[in-house]
Amino acid sequence: MDTFNFSGGIHPPELKNQTKDLSIKEFPVPEKVVIPLSQHTGAPAIPIVQKGDIVVAGQKIGESQGKISANVHSSISGEVVDILPYNHPVVNKPVPAIIVKSDGKNFQIEIKKTYWDYYRYSPQDIIKVIQEAGIVGLGGAAFPTHVKLSPPKEKEIDTLLLNGCECEPCLTCDDRLMQENPKEIIEGMKIIMFILNIHKGIVVIEDNKKNAIEAINKIVFLEPNISVKIVKTKYPQGAEKQLIKTVLNREVPSGGLPFDVGVIVQNVGTSYAIYQAVVKGLPLTSRVITVAGDFISNPGNYRVPIGTLASDILSYCGYKPEEKPHKIIFGGPMMGISQGILDVPILKGTSGIIVQESKNIQFFSEYDNCIHCGKCVDVCPMELMPNFLSYYAEHMLWEKCKEFFPNDCIECGCCAYECPAKRPIVQHIKLAKFYLSKK
C-alpha cells in the first residue's frame, strides 16, 4: 500500500515508557461516583432516577434527548444520593450530575439479551443497541457513536479506519487495549462494518507500538476484509482528517466530515465498547485510562468506572499533595485540560490523568511578540496561518481573523508547541472561534 503523508506535524517527546509495559488493571469500586449528564457532544441527558433510588451497575440513569445525545448509566451499585450541578473537567463550570454512593457490593444489572448473532438482525436494531448502551467516541471528542453510525443516506461509505494511533505523548491506554483485547476490538470492528455494509476495514497504528501491531496482526490475518496499516509516529497522526489523508490520501473538505469522502473513523476503545455492548450486552460504564507522570508512585493503565473522582484515582496511584508546583492534566499533554481541583469525575472521553511537575510555568499573559518566523505555518497540519490568527485575535480583530479560517483549526497545539515566542496561539484561535460564533 502506498504511503501518503499530511503536511506539517511535530515530533514531541513520546514519554510513553512509564506505562507502556503495564497491563490494564481493574480499578477498585470507589465510594462514590459522580456521573455528569453531559459527557458527550450534544444535548445533555435527562435524569430518570430520583434522589434516594437504589441503582445497580449498568442501570440507565440518564435518558438521551434530541438527535445528538447519549444515555448515561450508573457505573456502580448503590444509592442515588443527590442530583445537582457538579464540577466538570471540560466545561469548567458546574454541570448537572447524578451522584451515586456505593453499597460496596457492586451488583451488576441483569443482562436480558445479547446480540452475539448480530448478523441476524437489521443494522438499525444494532444501532439501537449501541445507542441504548450510551456509547460515545472514546478518543476524546465523545461524539455519540450511534449518530456517527447513521450517516445521511446519500453518502456512500466504503472504508472504516480504526484509529489506534494514540499520537498524544504519555498516553498508552489504546496501546494496551490493542495488546490485551485485540480479538474484541476486531470483532467490534466487524460489527461496525456490518452496520454500514462496508467491506474494507483498516486498523491504523503508529510504528512505535510494535507489540500492539503484532497482537492485532495475529487476529487480522484471519479476516479477509480487514488489514493493518502502520504509519509513521508523528503528532497529530491520530486526528481524524490527518489520518484519512495519510492512509487513503483523501482530503476531507473544509467544514466537512469524514463521510464526505466515504470514510468512517472510530477509536479502538470505541470498537471495544461496541463489542461489549452488542455481544456481551454491557453498557458503557467503564473505560481504560492512563495514569502517569511525576509524583505518581503507582502509574499504570486502569479500567476505571466512569464518574470516579480524580482525587480517588490519584490517591490510589500514590499521589500526595505536593509542595512543588505541578499540573493535573485530564487527557494528554498536547490537548489535555489542566484541572484546578481534584474533585472532578472521569468522563467517557477522558483518556488519562497526567501529573506534570512544572519547573518553568508560563502563564497566559507572559509571551513575546511574534517574530514572524513561520514555524507555526510549517507545522500546522491543517495548513492554516496560525501567526496571523494569533496576531489578529490578540488585537481582537475578529473579522480579520475570519480571513484566516479559524474554524478549520483542530486545536492540536502544534503551533504553540513550536512557537519560539511561546505565544498561546491555540487559545487565541479558540477566542476567535468563540467571538465569531456569537455574531
Next chain:
Amino acid sequence: MNQNIIVTISPHIKSKNTIQKVMLDVIIACIPVMLASFYFYKTNAIKLISACVFFSCATEYVFQKITKRKNTINDLSAVVTGILLAFCLPPKLPLWIAGLGAIFSIAVGKQIFGGIGYNPFNPALIGRAFLQVSWPKEMGYWTSPFDGITSATPLTISKLNLSEKLPDFFDMFLGNIPGSLGETSKIAIILGALYLLMRKQIKLYTPFSYILSAMVLSLILKSNPVFHILTGGLFLGAFFMATDPVTTPITNAGKIIFGIGCGFLTILIRIKGGFPEGVCYSILIMNMFTPIIDKITKVKRFGSER
C-alpha cells in the same frame, strides 16, 4: 484547595525553542564572518563591532526604561542588530558615527514601532541607510585589507570606470578586496549560512531567488553576473538580511517573490542607479512590500479547493 496545583492552557509541553535561542544561532552564524573581518581589518573590525553592539544594547535598554516597557535585552536581538550593522560599515568609519548608526537602528528602526516583531524594516539596514545619507563621505571611505591603504571597492571601480585594476574572482570569494567589514569574505558568509540552514533558522528560498534573479538581470543588462554576485554586500544581504524573519514574508512562495524583487532592485540600482551598491536599499524597499506579499501568498489550507 491545593495551592500548588497550577492551571494553564494546553499544550502542556513545548519545544525548547525560544527567541533567545534563535538569536543565539544567528550570532553563532556570524562568528566565521567576524573572524574573517578580524583577519582582514585587525583592530578596526574589533572596535567597530564592539561599538555597534554596545550602542545597540544600551539604546534598547534606555529606550525600554524610558517608555516603561518590558525589558527584552535578554533575547539578544539587539546584539544581532549591532553585529549586522557593523558588518555593513566601512572598516575605518569613526566610532562615533558607527555608534550613532546603532542608536538610530534600535531607536528608530525597531523600538519606535513596538520592539522586536513589529519593525517593518530591517533595523541594521535602516541604520546603514541613515549613515549613508548623513555622512556620505565617511561611508564611502574604503580601505584595502591588511595594509589599510585607501582604495576603491570593485563596485566603485566598475561604476565610475576608474583606471584601477579589478581584483580577480578568487580574491573576491576569499574576501581579499576593499569593502564593508562583513561583506567581503563570501566563504565565511557561506559557512555561517550553512550553520543557520542546519539549525533550520533560515530557508534557502530567499537567498537562492535573490542570487539567481540578480544573475539573470545582470545578464540581461550585459554585465558579468559572477562579478555582481561576488562583489558588494549581495551574499551578506541574501543570507543574513533578506532572511530576517520579522521583515520578510512568511510563506515559501512569498520568500521567493521577495528574493526576486531584491535581486532585480539590487542590479537595477547598481547598473542604472546613482549608487555603486544597491543591496541595502533593495532589501529595505522589499521590506515595505512584505505585508502585501504575505497577503497574496496565503497558503492553501487543508481541505480547500486546490
